[in-house]
Amino acid sequence: MPSEETKERITKAVEIGRTILHYGWIPLIIYVGFTRSNPQPSLIKLVSPLA
Amino acid sequence: MATADSTGKDAIFDSYAPSAPLTTKPSYWIPLSPFNDMYDRFSQWRADLGLPHPGTVENLQKEVKSTHLSNFIFDGARADLTKSLSMNPLFQVTHSFALGSQTAPSSYNFGAIFANQNIFLQGGVDHDGNVNARFNQGWSAQNVTKFQAQFSNQPGHNMIQIEHDYTGSDFSLNGKALNPSPTDLTGIYVGSYLQSFTKNIALGLETVFQRPSPDLADTTTSFLAKYTADDKNWIATAQVQPAGIVQATYWQKLSEKLEVAADLQLLAMPTRRDAVTTLGAKYDLRLASFKAQVDSTGKVSALLEQRFTPAFAFLIAGEIDHFKNSAKVGVGVMIESSTLTPEEMGLPPQPYGI
Numbered sequence: 001m002p003s004e005e006t007k008e009r010i011t012k013a014v015e016i017g018r019t020i021l022h023y024g025w026i027p028l029i030i031y032v033g034f035t036r037s038n039p040q041p042s043l044i045k046l047v048s049p050l051a
Numbered sequence: 052m053a054t055a056d057s058t059g060k061d062a063i064f065d066s067y068a069p070s071a072p073l074t075t076k077p078s079y080w081i082p083l084s085p086f087n088d089m090y091d092r093f094s095q096w097r098a099d100l101g102l103p104h105p106g107t108v109e110n111l112q113k114e115v116k117s118t119h120l121s122n123f124i125f126d127g128a129r130a131d132l133t134k135s136l137s138m139n140p141l142f143q144v145t146h147s148f149a150l151g152s153q154t155a156p157s158s159y160n161f162g163a164i165f166a167n168q169n170i171f172l173q174g175g176v177d178h179d180g181n182v183n184a185r186f187n188q189g190w191s192a193q194n195v196t197k198f199q200a201q202f203s204n205q206p207g208h209n210m211i212q213i214e215h216d217y218t219g220s221d222f223s224l225n226g227k228a229l230n231p232s233p234t235d236l237t238g239i240y241v242g243s244y245l246q247s248f249t250k251n252i253a254l255g256l257e258t259v260f261q262r263p264s265p266d267l268a269d270t271t272t273s274f275l276a277k278y279t280a281d282d283k284n285w286i287a288t289a290q291v292q293p294a295g296i297v298q299a300t301y302w303q304k305l306s307e308k309l310e311v312a313a314d315l316q317l318l319a320m321p322t323r324r325d326a327v328t329t330l331g332a333k334y335d336l337r338l339a340s341f342k343a344q345v346d347s348t349g350k351v352s353a354l355l356e357q358r359f360t361p362a363f364a365f366l367i368a369g370e371i372d373h374f375k376n377s378a379k380v381g382v383g384v385m386i387e388s389s390t391l392t393p394e395e396m397g398l399p400p401q402p403y404g405i
Contacts, residue, residue, distance in 0.1 A: 002234065007094055007104075007234040007235075009232055011232050011234060014233070016374075018202060021182075021184065021200065021202060022182050022202035024175045024203075025058040025174045025184045025383065026161070026163060026175075026182065028162075028172075028176045029165050029172050029173075029306065030163055031142065032165050032172065033136065033137070033140075033142035033163060033165040033172075034142075036137075036140055036142070036165070036167075037136055037137035037140070037142045038140070039102050039137070039138040039391075040138055041137070042390075045134070045136070045162050045390050046144065
Protein backbone atom coordinates (compact mmCIF):
# COMPACT_ATOMS: atom_id res chain seq x y z
CA MET A 1 0.00 0.00 0.00
CA PRO A 2 1.56 3.31 -1.00
CA SER A 3 2.00 6.03 1.60
CA GLU A 4 -0.26 9.06 1.84
CA GLU A 5 2.36 11.26 0.27
CA THR A 6 2.78 9.00 -2.78
CA LYS A 7 -0.98 8.79 -3.16
CA GLU A 8 -1.24 12.56 -3.14
CA ARG A 9 1.51 12.81 -5.74
CA ILE A 10 -0.20 10.24 -8.02
CA THR A 11 -3.53 12.05 -7.71
CA LYS A 12 -1.84 15.31 -8.64
CA ALA A 13 -0.09 13.74 -11.64
CA VAL A 14 -3.38 12.23 -12.86
CA GLU A 15 -5.06 15.62 -12.50
CA ILE A 16 -2.32 17.34 -14.53
CA GLY A 17 -2.46 14.65 -17.22
CA ARG A 18 -6.22 15.05 -17.40
CA THR A 19 -5.92 18.82 -17.86
CA ILE A 20 -3.30 18.39 -20.60
CA LEU A 21 -5.54 15.93 -22.46
CA HIS A 22 -8.60 18.16 -21.97
CA TYR A 23 -6.98 21.17 -23.66
CA GLY A 24 -4.53 19.34 -25.90
CA TRP A 25 -6.53 16.50 -27.47
CA ILE A 26 -8.28 18.45 -30.26
CA PRO A 27 -5.11 20.46 -31.16
CA LEU A 28 -3.20 17.17 -31.24
CA ILE A 29 -5.61 15.60 -33.75
CA ILE A 30 -5.61 18.77 -35.86
CA TYR A 31 -1.81 18.83 -35.81
CA VAL A 32 -1.43 15.13 -36.65
CA GLY A 33 -4.08 15.32 -39.36
CA PHE A 34 -2.72 18.55 -40.82
CA THR A 35 0.87 17.31 -41.04
CA ARG A 36 0.11 13.77 -42.26
CA SER A 37 -2.64 14.63 -44.74
CA ASN A 38 -2.06 13.98 -48.39
CA PRO A 39 -2.30 16.56 -49.95
CA GLN A 40 -1.87 19.07 -47.15
CA PRO A 41 -4.95 21.27 -46.78
CA SER A 42 -4.89 25.00 -46.14
CA LEU A 43 -5.64 26.17 -42.59
CA ILE A 44 -8.67 28.28 -43.47
CA LYS A 45 -10.37 25.28 -45.09
CA LEU A 46 -9.65 23.30 -41.97
CA VAL A 47 -11.48 25.47 -39.43
CA SER A 48 -14.19 27.27 -41.37
CA PRO A 49 -17.45 25.38 -41.92
CA LEU A 50 -18.16 27.34 -45.11
CA ALA A 51 -14.88 27.53 -47.00
CA MET B 52 28.56 -18.14 -23.99
CA ALA B 53 24.89 -18.78 -24.62
CA THR B 54 24.92 -16.93 -27.93
CA ALA B 55 27.88 -18.91 -29.19
CA ASP B 56 26.05 -22.11 -28.22
CA SER B 57 22.87 -21.15 -30.04
CA THR B 58 24.65 -20.05 -33.20
CA GLY B 59 26.42 -23.42 -33.21
CA LYS B 60 23.05 -25.15 -32.98
CA ASP B 61 21.65 -23.04 -35.80
CA ALA B 62 24.53 -24.07 -38.00
CA ILE B 63 23.83 -27.76 -37.30
CA PHE B 64 20.11 -27.36 -37.97
CA ASP B 65 20.84 -25.38 -41.10
CA SER B 66 23.07 -28.12 -42.44
CA TYR B 67 20.25 -30.67 -41.95
CA ALA B 68 17.46 -28.54 -43.37
CA PRO B 69 18.87 -25.69 -45.35
CA SER B 70 15.55 -24.53 -46.85
CA ALA B 71 13.38 -24.93 -43.73
CA PRO B 72 12.35 -21.78 -41.84
CA LEU B 73 14.17 -21.09 -38.61
CA THR B 74 12.35 -23.17 -35.98
CA THR B 75 15.17 -23.68 -33.52
CA LYS B 76 14.50 -23.10 -29.85
CA PRO B 77 17.01 -22.53 -27.09
CA SER B 78 18.06 -25.86 -25.61
CA TYR B 79 16.52 -25.19 -22.18
CA TRP B 80 13.05 -25.43 -23.76
CA ILE B 81 13.54 -29.12 -24.55
CA PRO B 82 12.12 -30.44 -21.22
CA LEU B 83 8.90 -28.59 -22.09
CA SER B 84 8.59 -30.03 -25.58
CA PRO B 85 5.93 -32.68 -24.69
CA PHE B 86 3.71 -29.84 -23.51
CA ASN B 87 4.53 -27.84 -26.60
CA ASP B 88 3.66 -30.82 -28.80
CA MET B 89 0.43 -31.29 -26.90
CA TYR B 90 -0.42 -27.63 -27.29
CA ASP B 91 0.43 -27.75 -30.99
CA ARG B 92 -1.73 -30.84 -31.46
CA PHE B 93 -4.58 -29.21 -29.54
CA SER B 94 -4.40 -26.05 -31.62
CA GLN B 95 -4.19 -28.12 -34.80
CA TRP B 96 -7.29 -30.06 -33.73
CA ARG B 97 -9.03 -26.79 -32.91
CA ALA B 98 -8.10 -25.29 -36.26
CA ASP B 99 -9.37 -28.43 -38.03
CA LEU B 100 -12.83 -27.82 -36.56
CA GLY B 101 -13.00 -24.70 -38.70
CA LEU B 102 -15.15 -22.73 -36.28
CA PRO B 103 -16.12 -19.26 -37.43
CA HIS B 104 -15.28 -16.13 -35.51
CA PRO B 105 -18.26 -15.32 -33.26
CA GLY B 106 -17.95 -11.53 -33.31
CA THR B 107 -17.25 -9.50 -30.21
CA VAL B 108 -19.35 -9.27 -27.06
CA GLU B 109 -19.74 -5.54 -27.58
CA ASN B 110 -21.19 -6.16 -31.05
CA LEU B 111 -23.45 -9.03 -29.96
CA GLN B 112 -26.56 -7.00 -30.78
CA LYS B 113 -25.00 -4.86 -33.49
CA GLU B 114 -27.41 -5.88 -36.25
CA VAL B 115 -30.45 -5.25 -34.07
CA LYS B 116 -29.13 -1.89 -32.93
CA SER B 117 -28.48 -0.76 -36.49
CA THR B 118 -31.97 -1.83 -37.59
CA HIS B 119 -33.78 -0.19 -34.69
CA LEU B 120 -33.82 3.59 -34.63
CA SER B 121 -33.48 4.16 -30.87
CA ASN B 122 -29.87 5.20 -31.38
CA PHE B 123 -30.61 7.42 -34.36
CA ILE B 124 -33.74 9.33 -33.40
CA PHE B 125 -33.49 13.06 -32.64
CA ASP B 126 -35.86 15.97 -32.27
CA GLY B 127 -35.63 19.66 -33.13
CA ALA B 128 -33.37 20.80 -35.94
CA ARG B 129 -29.93 19.52 -36.70
CA ALA B 130 -27.18 20.18 -39.21
CA ASP B 131 -23.96 18.24 -39.72
CA LEU B 132 -21.29 19.68 -41.97
CA THR B 133 -18.55 17.17 -42.65
CA LYS B 134 -15.43 18.07 -44.54
CA SER B 135 -12.97 15.47 -45.76
CA LEU B 136 -9.48 16.88 -46.03
CA SER B 137 -7.65 13.69 -46.87
CA MET B 138 -8.69 10.16 -47.80
CA ASN B 139 -5.57 8.13 -47.09
CA PRO B 140 -4.83 8.64 -44.23
CA LEU B 141 -8.39 9.66 -43.42
CA PHE B 142 -8.72 13.15 -41.96
CA GLN B 143 -12.05 14.87 -41.61
CA VAL B 144 -13.62 17.58 -39.50
CA THR B 145 -17.31 17.93 -38.58
CA HIS B 146 -19.31 20.90 -37.39
CA SER B 147 -22.64 19.87 -35.81
CA PHE B 148 -25.41 22.22 -34.80
CA ALA B 149 -28.54 21.23 -32.89
CA LEU B 150 -31.39 23.49 -31.88
CA GLY B 151 -34.95 23.47 -30.64
CA SER B 152 -34.91 20.06 -29.03
CA GLN B 153 -37.41 19.34 -26.21
CA THR B 154 -34.97 17.22 -24.29
CA ALA B 155 -31.52 18.75 -24.86
CA PRO B 156 -30.39 22.39 -25.03
CA SER B 157 -29.07 23.85 -28.27
CA SER B 158 -25.50 22.90 -28.91
CA TYR B 159 -22.57 23.24 -31.23
CA ASN B 160 -20.00 20.49 -31.54
CA PHE B 161 -16.73 20.40 -33.43
CA GLY B 162 -15.26 17.01 -34.21
CA ALA B 163 -12.10 15.76 -35.86
CA ILE B 164 -11.15 12.26 -37.03
CA PHE B 165 -7.79 10.99 -38.12
CA ALA B 166 -7.25 7.35 -39.08
CA ASN B 167 -4.65 5.26 -40.83
CA GLN B 168 -4.11 1.48 -40.93
CA ASN B 169 -3.16 1.16 -37.25
CA ILE B 170 -4.32 4.28 -35.48
CA PHE B 171 -7.72 5.86 -35.04
CA LEU B 172 -7.95 9.26 -33.34
CA GLN B 173 -11.25 11.01 -32.71
CA GLY B 174 -12.02 14.12 -30.72
CA GLY B 175 -15.01 16.35 -30.15
CA VAL B 176 -15.52 19.59 -28.29
CA ASP B 177 -18.82 21.35 -27.60
CA HIS B 178 -19.54 25.02 -26.92
CA ASP B 179 -19.20 24.47 -23.14
CA GLY B 180 -15.68 23.13 -23.53
CA ASN B 181 -16.50 19.50 -22.82
CA VAL B 182 -14.11 17.25 -24.72
CA ASN B 183 -14.61 13.64 -25.67
CA ALA B 184 -11.71 11.61 -26.94
CA ARG B 185 -11.17 8.22 -28.53
CA PHE B 186 -7.93 6.57 -29.45
CA ASN B 187 -7.56 3.08 -30.93
CA GLN B 188 -4.23 1.48 -31.57
CA GLY B 189 -4.03 -1.77 -33.51
CA TRP B 190 -0.89 -3.70 -32.58
CA SER B 191 -1.53 -6.62 -34.91
CA ALA B 192 -4.51 -8.19 -36.66
CA GLN B 193 -5.53 -9.75 -33.30
CA ASN B 194 -4.73 -7.07 -30.73
CA VAL B 195 -6.39 -3.68 -30.44
CA THR B 196 -6.12 -1.31 -27.50
CA LYS B 197 -8.79 1.33 -27.12
CA PHE B 198 -8.83 4.43 -25.00
CA GLN B 199 -11.91 6.53 -24.49
CA ALA B 200 -12.37 9.58 -22.29
CA GLN B 201 -14.61 12.51 -21.46
CA PHE B 202 -13.22 15.66 -19.95
CA SER B 203 -15.42 18.33 -18.46
CA ASN B 204 -14.98 21.49 -16.45
CA GLN B 205 -17.64 20.32 -14.02
CA PRO B 206 -16.24 17.92 -11.46
CA GLY B 207 -17.76 14.44 -11.55
CA HIS B 208 -18.33 14.40 -15.30
CA ASN B 209 -14.95 13.00 -16.24
CA MET B 210 -14.70 9.47 -17.55
CA ILE B 211 -11.79 7.38 -18.72
CA GLN B 212 -12.02 3.89 -20.19
CA ILE B 213 -9.14 1.69 -21.23
CA GLU B 214 -9.91 -1.46 -23.16
CA HIS B 215 -8.04 -4.26 -24.86
CA ASP B 216 -9.49 -6.59 -27.49
CA TYR B 217 -7.98 -9.90 -28.46
CA THR B 218 -9.54 -11.57 -31.48
CA GLY B 219 -8.76 -15.25 -31.90
CA SER B 220 -9.74 -17.43 -34.84
CA ASP B 221 -12.86 -18.76 -33.07
CA PHE B 222 -13.17 -16.61 -29.95
CA SER B 223 -12.90 -13.04 -28.76
CA LEU B 224 -11.61 -11.77 -25.45
CA ASN B 225 -12.01 -8.29 -24.05
CA GLY B 226 -10.91 -6.55 -20.87
CA LYS B 227 -12.04 -3.09 -19.84
CA ALA B 228 -11.33 -0.68 -17.01
CA LEU B 229 -13.62 2.29 -16.34
CA ASN B 230 -12.29 5.17 -14.24
CA PRO B 231 -9.51 3.06 -12.73
CA SER B 232 -7.78 4.79 -9.87
CA PRO B 233 -4.11 3.84 -9.42
CA THR B 234 -4.04 4.83 -5.74
CA ASP B 235 -6.87 2.75 -4.24
CA LEU B 236 -7.85 0.53 -7.25
CA THR B 237 -11.45 1.70 -7.30
CA GLY B 238 -13.37 1.69 -10.56
CA ILE B 239 -15.35 -0.69 -12.74
CA TYR B 240 -13.61 -3.61 -14.42
CA VAL B 241 -15.25 -5.72 -17.11
CA GLY B 242 -14.00 -8.93 -18.66
CA SER B 243 -15.79 -10.79 -21.43
CA TYR B 244 -15.24 -13.91 -23.50
CA LEU B 245 -17.20 -15.29 -26.44
CA GLN B 246 -16.39 -18.65 -27.99
CA SER B 247 -17.83 -20.46 -31.02
CA PHE B 248 -18.84 -24.01 -30.14
CA THR B 249 -20.37 -25.13 -33.42
CA LYS B 250 -20.75 -23.48 -36.79
CA ASN B 251 -23.87 -21.71 -35.54
CA ILE B 252 -23.68 -21.44 -31.77
CA ALA B 253 -21.45 -19.17 -29.75
CA LEU B 254 -21.55 -18.93 -25.97
CA GLY B 255 -19.87 -16.49 -23.68
CA LEU B 256 -19.87 -14.64 -20.42
CA GLU B 257 -19.28 -11.15 -19.19
CA THR B 258 -18.17 -10.35 -15.66
CA VAL B 259 -18.46 -6.88 -14.18
CA PHE B 260 -16.43 -6.11 -11.07
CA GLN B 261 -17.47 -2.87 -9.42
CA ARG B 262 -15.45 -1.21 -6.71
CA PRO B 263 -16.93 2.24 -6.05
CA SER B 264 -14.95 2.66 -2.82
CA PRO B 265 -12.04 0.63 -1.35
CA ASP B 266 -14.26 -1.25 1.13
CA LEU B 267 -17.11 -2.02 -1.27
CA ALA B 268 -16.88 -4.56 -4.08
CA ASP B 269 -19.49 -6.30 -6.17
CA THR B 270 -19.27 -8.85 -8.99
CA THR B 271 -22.01 -9.70 -11.45
CA THR B 272 -21.73 -12.19 -14.28
CA SER B 273 -24.03 -12.40 -17.26
CA PHE B 274 -24.23 -15.24 -19.76
CA LEU B 275 -24.45 -14.76 -23.49
CA ALA B 276 -25.60 -16.93 -26.33
CA LYS B 277 -25.69 -16.26 -30.05
CA TYR B 278 -27.14 -18.35 -32.83
CA THR B 279 -26.21 -17.43 -36.38
CA ALA B 280 -27.97 -19.12 -39.29
CA ASP B 281 -25.88 -20.98 -41.86
CA ASP B 282 -26.28 -18.27 -44.49
CA LYS B 283 -26.02 -15.48 -41.86
CA ASN B 284 -29.51 -14.31 -42.81
CA TRP B 285 -30.81 -14.40 -39.29
CA ILE B 286 -29.24 -14.05 -35.86
CA ALA B 287 -30.73 -14.68 -32.43
CA THR B 288 -29.01 -13.59 -29.24
CA ALA B 289 -29.73 -13.82 -25.53
CA GLN B 290 -28.10 -12.23 -22.54
CA VAL B 291 -29.07 -13.44 -19.07
CA GLN B 292 -28.09 -11.98 -15.70
CA PRO B 293 -28.82 -14.34 -12.81
CA ALA B 294 -30.34 -11.43 -10.84
CA GLY B 295 -33.30 -11.65 -13.22
CA ILE B 296 -32.54 -9.56 -16.27
CA VAL B 297 -32.99 -11.13 -19.67
CA GLN B 298 -32.45 -9.52 -23.04
CA ALA B 299 -33.31 -11.51 -26.13
CA THR B 300 -33.05 -10.28 -29.70
CA TYR B 301 -33.83 -11.59 -33.14
CA TRP B 302 -32.70 -10.11 -36.44
CA GLN B 303 -33.51 -11.25 -39.94
CA LYS B 304 -32.53 -10.05 -43.37
CA LEU B 305 -35.59 -10.63 -45.50
CA SER B 306 -34.14 -9.29 -48.73
CA GLU B 307 -31.26 -7.14 -49.92
CA LYS B 308 -33.29 -4.06 -49.01
CA LEU B 309 -35.28 -5.09 -45.95
CA GLU B 310 -34.12 -6.04 -42.47
CA VAL B 311 -36.36 -6.64 -39.45
CA ALA B 312 -35.45 -6.94 -35.80
CA ALA B 313 -37.17 -7.70 -32.50
CA ASP B 314 -35.88 -7.05 -29.02
CA LEU B 315 -37.27 -8.20 -25.67
CA GLN B 316 -36.03 -6.87 -22.36
CA LEU B 317 -37.30 -8.63 -19.29
CA LEU B 318 -36.85 -7.64 -15.67
CA ALA B 319 -38.01 -10.29 -13.20
CA MET B 320 -36.65 -9.24 -9.85
CA PRO B 321 -38.51 -9.79 -6.57
CA THR B 322 -39.05 -6.04 -6.17
CA ARG B 323 -39.76 -5.08 -9.74
CA ARG B 324 -41.19 -6.79 -12.79
CA ASP B 325 -41.09 -5.14 -16.15
CA ALA B 326 -40.82 -5.98 -19.83
CA VAL B 327 -40.37 -4.00 -23.02
CA THR B 328 -40.63 -5.36 -26.53
CA THR B 329 -39.46 -3.46 -29.58
CA LEU B 330 -40.15 -4.35 -33.19
CA GLY B 331 -38.46 -2.54 -36.05
CA ALA B 332 -37.80 -2.62 -39.75
CA LYS B 333 -35.25 -0.94 -41.98
CA TYR B 334 -35.49 -0.38 -45.72
CA ASP B 335 -32.29 0.45 -47.56
CA LEU B 336 -33.10 1.95 -50.91
CA ARG B 337 -30.67 3.32 -53.44
CA LEU B 338 -30.70 6.91 -52.20
CA ALA B 339 -32.77 6.61 -49.06
CA SER B 340 -33.00 4.69 -45.86
CA PHE B 341 -36.22 4.32 -43.91
CA LYS B 342 -36.56 2.96 -40.41
CA ALA B 343 -39.78 2.31 -38.52
CA GLN B 344 -40.25 1.01 -35.03
CA VAL B 345 -43.03 0.24 -32.57
CA ASP B 346 -42.60 -0.77 -28.95
CA SER B 347 -44.77 -2.01 -26.09
CA THR B 348 -44.56 1.29 -24.18
CA GLY B 349 -46.81 2.79 -26.85
CA LYS B 350 -44.17 4.55 -28.89
CA VAL B 351 -44.30 4.58 -32.67
CA SER B 352 -41.38 6.18 -34.45
CA ALA B 353 -39.93 6.55 -37.92
CA LEU B 354 -36.83 8.03 -39.51
CA LEU B 355 -36.25 8.82 -43.15
CA GLU B 356 -32.84 9.65 -44.53
CA GLN B 357 -33.04 10.86 -48.10
CA ARG B 358 -29.89 11.47 -50.07
CA PHE B 359 -30.46 13.97 -52.86
CA THR B 360 -26.86 13.89 -54.02
CA PRO B 361 -24.03 11.83 -52.54
CA ALA B 362 -22.96 14.94 -50.61
CA PHE B 363 -26.34 16.11 -49.34
CA ALA B 364 -28.76 14.18 -47.17
CA PHE B 365 -32.02 15.26 -45.59
CA LEU B 366 -33.35 13.61 -42.45
CA ILE B 367 -36.80 13.64 -40.95
CA ALA B 368 -37.67 11.89 -37.71
CA GLY B 369 -40.88 11.54 -35.78
CA GLU B 370 -42.08 9.82 -32.66
CA ILE B 371 -45.55 9.54 -31.13
CA ASP B 372 -46.00 8.27 -27.59
CA HIS B 373 -49.61 7.04 -27.54
CA PHE B 374 -49.72 6.34 -23.79
CA LYS B 375 -48.30 9.72 -22.73
CA ASN B 376 -49.95 11.61 -25.59
CA SER B 377 -46.79 13.37 -26.67
CA ALA B 378 -44.93 13.71 -29.95
CA LYS B 379 -41.49 14.68 -31.17
CA VAL B 380 -40.45 15.81 -34.63
CA GLY B 381 -36.96 16.36 -35.94
CA VAL B 382 -35.49 17.61 -39.20
CA GLY B 383 -31.86 17.59 -40.14
CA VAL B 384 -29.42 18.06 -42.97
CA MET B 385 -26.08 16.39 -43.52
CA ILE B 386 -23.69 18.06 -45.91
CA GLU B 387 -20.41 16.51 -46.87
CA SER B 388 -17.82 18.51 -48.69
CA SER B 389 -14.27 17.85 -49.64
CA THR B 390 -11.28 19.89 -50.55
CA LEU B 391 -10.04 17.03 -52.70
CA THR B 392 -10.45 16.62 -56.41
CA PRO B 393 -12.16 13.40 -57.58
CA GLU B 394 -8.80 12.01 -58.71
CA GLU B 395 -7.35 12.53 -55.26
CA MET B 396 -10.29 10.70 -53.70
CA GLY B 397 -9.57 7.71 -55.91
CA LEU B 398 -12.68 8.12 -58.06
CA PRO B 399 -12.57 7.90 -61.83
CA PRO B 400 -12.60 11.39 -63.39
CA GLN B 401 -16.09 12.58 -64.29
CA PRO B 402 -16.62 13.19 -67.98
CA TYR B 403 -17.72 16.74 -68.74
CA GLY B 404 -21.13 17.61 -70.15
CA ILE B 405 -23.31 15.23 -68.12
